[in-house]
Amino acid sequence: MRAEIISVGTELLLGQIVNTNAQYLSRKLGELGIDVFFISCVGDNESRLIDALNTATRRAEIIIITGGLGPTMDDITKETVGNLLKLPFSLHQESLERIENYFYRVGRKMQSSNRKQAEFPEGAIILQNDMGTAPGCIIENEDKIYILLPGPPRELGPMFEAKAIPYLQKNNKGTLVSKVLRLIGIGESTAEELVKDILIEQSNPTVAPLAGDGEVSFRITAKSESKDKCMDMISEAEGKLRSRLGKFIYGTDDDNIEIVVSRILLQKGIKIVTAESCTGGMVANMLTDNPGVSCAFNSGYIAYSNAAKNRILGISDEGLAKYGAVSDWSAREMALAALKASDADVAVSTTGYAGPEGENVGLVYIGVTDGFRTIVKEVRLIGERKRIKNLAAKYALNEVRLFIMGK
Amino acid sequence: MRAEIISVGTELLLGQIVNTNAQYLSRKLGELGIDVFFISCVGDNESRLIDALNTATRRAEIIIITGGLGPTMDDITKETVGNLLKLPFSLHQESLERIENYFYRVGRKMQSSNRKQAEFPEGAIILQNDMGTAPGCIIENEDKIYILLPGPPRELGPMFEAKAIPYLQKNNKGTLVSKVLRLIGIGESTAEELVKDILIEQSNPTVAPLAGDGEVSFRITAKSESKDKCMDMISEAEGKLRSRLGKFIYGTDDDNIEIVVSRILLQKGIKIVTAESCTGGMVANMLTDNPGVSCAFNSGYIAYSNAAKNRILGISDEGLAKYGAVSDWSAREMALAALKASDADVAVSTTGYAGPEGENVGLVYIGVTDGFRTIVKEVRLIGERKRIKNLAAKYALNEVRLFIMGK
Numbered sequence: 001m002r003a004e005i006i007s008v009g010t011e012l013l014l015g016q017i018v019n020t021n022a023q024y025l026s027r028k029l030g031e032l033g034i035d036v037f038f039i040s041c042v043g044d045n046e047s048r049l050i051d052a053l054n055t056a057t058r059r060a061e062i063i064i065i066t067g068g069l070g071p072t073m074d075d076i077t078k079e080t081v082g083n084l085l086k087l088p089f090s091l092h093q094e095s096l097e098r099i100e101n102y103f104y105r106v107g108r109k110m111q112s113s114n115r116k117q118a119e120f121p122e123g124a125i126i127l128q129n130d131m132g133t134a135p136g137c138i139i140e141n142e143d144k145i146y147i148l149l150p151g152p153p154r155e156l157g158p159m160f161e162a163k164a165i166p167y168l169q170k171n172n173k174g175t176l177v178s179k180v181l182r183l184i185g186i187g188e189s190t191a192e193e194l195v196k197d198i199l200i201e202q203s204n205p206t207v208a209p210l211a212g213d214g215e216v217s218f219r220i221t222a223k224s225e226s227k228d229k230c231m232d233m234i235s236e237a238e239g240k241l242r243s244r245l246g247k248f249i250y251g252t253d254d255d256n257i258e259i260v261v262s263r264i265l266l267q268k269g270i271k272i273v274t275a276e277s278c279t280g281g282m283v284a285n286m287l288t289d290n291p292g293v294s295c296a297f298n299s300g301y302i303a304y305s306n307a308a309k310n311r312i313l314g315i316s317d318e319g320l321a322k323y324g325a326v327s328d329w330s331a332r333e334m335a336l337a338a339l340k341a342s343d344a345d346v347a348v349s350t351t352g353y354a355g356p357e358g359e360n361v362g363l364v365y366i367g368v369t370d371g372f373r374t375i376v377k378e379v380r381l382i383g384e385r386k387r388i389k390n391l392a393a394k395y396a397l398n399e400v401r402l403f404i405m406g407k
Numbered sequence: 408m409r410a411e412i413i414s415v416g417t418e419l420l421l422g423q424i425v426n427t428n429a430q431y432l433s434r435k436l437g438e439l440g441i442d443v444f445f446i447s448c449v450g451d452n453e454s455r456l457i458d459a460l461n462t463a464t465r466r467a468e469i470i471i472i473t474g475g476l477g478p479t480m481d482d483i484t485k486e487t488v489g490n491l492l493k494l495p496f497s498l499h500q501e502s503l504e505r506i507e508n509y510f511y512r513v514g515r516k517m518q519s520s521n522r523k524q525a526e527f528p529e530g531a532i533i534l535q536n537d538m539g540t541a542p543g544c545i546i547e548n549e550d551k552i553y554i555l556l557p558g559p560p561r562e563l564g565p566m567f568e569a570k571a572i573p574y575l576q577k578n579n580k581g582t583l584v585s586k587v588l589r590l591i592g593i594g595e596s597t598a599e600e601l602v603k604d605i606l607i608e609q610s611n612p613t614v615a616p617l618a619g620d621g622e623v624s625f626r627i628t629a630k631s632e633s634k635d636k637c638m639d640m641i642s643e644a645e646g647k648l649r650s651r652l653g654k655f656i657y658g659t660d661d662d663n664i665e666i667v668v669s670r671i672l673l674q675k676g677i678k679i680v681t682a683e684s685c686t687g688g689m690v691a692n693m694l695t696d697n698p699g700v701s702c703a704f705n706s707g708y709i710a711y712s713n714a715a716k717n718r719i720l721g722i723s724d725e726g727l728a729k730y731g732a733v734s735d736w737s738a739r740e741m742a743l744a745a746l747k748a749s750d751a752d753v754a755v756s757t758t759g760y761a762g763p764e765g766e767n768v769g770l771v772y773i774g775v776t777d778g779f780r781t782i783v784k785e786v787r788l789i790g791e792r793k794r795i796k797n798l799a800a801k802y803a804l805n806e807v808r809l810f811i812m813g814k
Binding site: 012014015016018020024025027028029030036037040041042043048051055059178180188189192199200208209210211219279281282283285288289291297299300301304305307308312341342343354355356362380384385386389 | 449512692707711
């Protein structure tokens with residue numbers, strides 16, 4: 001079964017809101033094994049909505065339309081679909097009572113315009129709205145299914161979940177399951193080169209590379225008659241990828257590097273202290289995005305200038321003059337000094353050039369130490385200032401992960 | 408002129424990412440006075456991309472296609488557009504050199520697959536990519552304009568801004584100018600209530616409230632035959648808004664609170680030190696997003712636990728036991744201690760409950776001191792953990808602004 005999503009609303013075309021409904025629905029439809037081949041957005045305009053509906057009807061069996069079910073003159077979705085399919089409208093008494101009841105409950109007066117929200121094309125299956133006034137509906141016409149849902153995400157989600165999914169499950173066979181492997185420390189093209197043959201030979205499950213935010217991911221997607229079967233298929237493909245890319249893989253699915261590192265620290269009962277120069281507090285900020293991290297992280301230093309490195313961490317002015325603030329030596333000294341000043345078991349440091357100006361923009365040294373063993377990693381990062389800070393912080397956390405895992 | 412946006416990428420149809428590019432482009436095109444009537448998303452699939460291209464070509468004069476310009480086999484946008492328009496491809500030497508140079512700079516090996524990124528349909532205007540390897544391009548064909556942009560937002564934005572906007576401005580008549588006023592410390596509905604009559608009576612320029620990320624903004628948009636005329640119209644509306652909302656307005660347009668505070672600190676030659684608990688490094692991280700801030704910010708402390716507040720900043724255990732780590736007293740002591748330990752002129756501190764659990768989630772104290780005058784501000788913030796951290800950091804910087812401006 002192929003689905004197409006049409007999001008209706010001029011605010012989308014003006015860029016006033018981002019289309020999170022389309023993302024939500026795509027993900028849910030994927031989980032149901034329904035392919036989404038197109039998503040489109042159109043404004044609150046009858047002729048253009050008809051164009052979008054005709055285009056979708058030509059390309060898909062299931063057409064999901066979100067938005068435009070409100071009481072105002074701008075809201076034309078139900079009327080336009082009904083007219084296009086040449087269906088007469090009639091009042092749905094139960095819906096009218098629910099809407100009247102809704103206004104009674106919130107203590108507001110129902111406007112006459114709300115009455116049209118209770119009128120539906122003949123034969124429609126009504127989807128009641130537990131979160132607002134606009135009911136949705138399903139219209140089966142020839143071999144096509146039209147599902148009309150309200151625009152506000154907090155109304156759309158519960159309605160889709162409770163009413164549309166059971167309907168779609170009855171009409172569909174097969175399941176789609178995905179798993180994402182997350183990598184740090186390798187570029188997209190290099191990663192792809194290492195597994196090129198796997199990418200080419202795989203058709204089910206498919207393996208697709210994704211790049212974003214300084215990371216590379218591979219998405220494995222399996223389609224079969226059951227979830228268990230999908231999981232087995234994914235597991236086999238994952239094994240192949242791990243045998244080639246294992247050391248770069250830090251997590252899966254919704255993991256990010258700060259969650260993974262916090263989890264490792266908490267599991268192993270290790271406390272960490274941060275000593276940041278070029279990342280300016282970002283490593284600490286990322287760690288503290290995790291609730292409960294306070295058992296593993298309780299203090300950090302930001303030593304942005306040479307003077308601060310000396311005053312806060314006691315890094316010697318002579319050494320800074322000799323080796324430079326951005327150096328293997330400096331990263332090592334910063335990590336050791338922070339460890340000494342704190343009650344932590346491990347320290348991580350960053351020092352580098354975040355830019356935008358200068359010859360060595362992107363050169364960053366990351367130090368990790370537990371007092372016995374100290375490593376310093378030199379990395380070269382590309383991009384504008386915020387990206388270099390962000391990447392340096394991620395790479396630093398990844399070095400902590402590798403250090404602790406003893407790799 | 409009518410534009411249509413086509414976003415290419417299977418990850419969009421699987422709901423793995425949300426289509427922020429479409430929002431960004433719609434907003435920018437609106438500012439240029441170019442109408443966007445349709446947005447569509449399609450996967451990395453040739454026949455379906457052709458369908459989307461044909462549909463868009465029928466409906467719009469400008470077709471903007473994002474994504475699918477990478478080096479991998481999945482990336483087929485440029486090839487598909489070129490083939491559809493029956494244009495031969497040739498190698499663009501300058502682009503090849505830029506890509507080779509990019510790999511040289513990051514110290515990685517260029518893969519042979521990257522070479523196709525330097526091949527373009529005949530007659531294309533090449534848009535160089537300063538943030539990655541994939542160049543974009545503009546293809547003028549009959550009376551249609553095709554603009555191909557890379558998918559990663561951090562590459563798309565700068566390229567659109569620097570290369571595509573000047574091109575589009577030459578091709579478009581009538582001017583639309585916008586100005587955004589940025590507020591902190593007031594809610595959307597309260598702000599709107601204060602200027603309700605202005606919002607209703609304005610038609611050109613329009614005044615529209617926008618909320619996002621804990622801030623409220625008002626966008627003033629004027630349309631006329633010249634830029635100067637637009638500026639005059641905006642200036643009049645801005646005056647009206649400032650007379651009512653002045654004290655909440657911290658900046659305009661692309662300002663953010665960290666840029667504004669850094670600017671004030673640098674202009675006045677004031678050095679700041681940070682002492683953060685609940686914001687966990689975020690205040691320092693925001694400040695150091697600005698290049699050149701090192702003259703105004705050189706060190707910061709993150710004291711996440713009571714023990715760390717005592718050890719790093721010398722906050723007395725007795726006081727912490729008596730008043731609590733989240734208190735007016737604690738914020739005051741943290742700011743004073745950080746000021747004393749540093750060579751800074753002003754100190755800012757944060758302490759609060761970021762959540763997600765506990766009775767007082769969102770309660771945050773912000774301290775600012777110059778050693779002579781100390782203020783502590785209590786704020787109550789709503790939302791999940793990351794949002795509370797983010798808001799607390801912004802409010803803290805805003806308190807620094809108000810403190811220095813002597814308000």
